[in-house]
Amino acid sequence: MKLEKAAAQLEALGNPTRLQLYRILVRAGDDGLAVGSVQGKLDIPSSTLSHHLKRLVDTGLVTQERQATTLICRANYPGMNALIGYLADECCADAVCAPAVGKALV
Amino acid sequence: MKLEKAAAQLEALGNPTRLQLYRILVRAGDDGLAVGSVQGKLDIPSSTLSHHLKRLVDTGLVTQERQATTLICRANYPGMNALIGYLADECCADAVCAPAVGKALV
DNA sequence: ACTTAATTTCGAAAAATATGGAAATAACAT
């Protein structure tokens, strides 16, 4: 993973609203969630939500699939894994932190 | 870890200059690196660097220790591990991505 | 074609971030 891409993904997640949004999608699992359903959970205007979603989609953290008029959004696990892998590699280049990453697995 | 804190750390890392800066500190290992040495590697004005460093320190990703006139900076591994753990937990809440996280360990 | 529902784009204002020169501070040596 290139540093620029990692930074873009980190920045995308580095906004409380978007991180919350991403969490909601993760919790929705493989079924995903329609934009409208997400809006119900976040209670923000649709245009604001659309901008945030776009950011997550553009950076490869979320995917979207049309079903008639509704747009299903899903957390893109491979994208997140690549990011976590990048961070872990950066973090563990010299150190000491493998155990804690391991802990996240349990 | 609280969502707000995770978001602040992600945002701190979500800037190419700061991510590069953080990488440099990780690679410097336990010895750390003086602010001036970092500046030499990044080639940015000291005031700009100081702002970025402050952001990483404030969010708990970097620590600093005075040695006479120079300030030694170190990557704060526990801070990063907590963040990676948070992301892994969020990501793996329902899914499918444990194997990839495992891969990051190797 | 017309309507309805879902979502995005446009446009614009407020807020936050990024950048860096110049001055201030910190810590020490002489």
Next chain:
DNA sequence: ATGTTATTTCCATATTTTTCGAAATTAAGT
């Protein structure tokens, strides 16, 4: 005390981000 080096704070500016109402678009359903 003065000088020197290292780093931060102050200040101002340019850019980017965030926010959201209103209008436009998309995709059915009737």
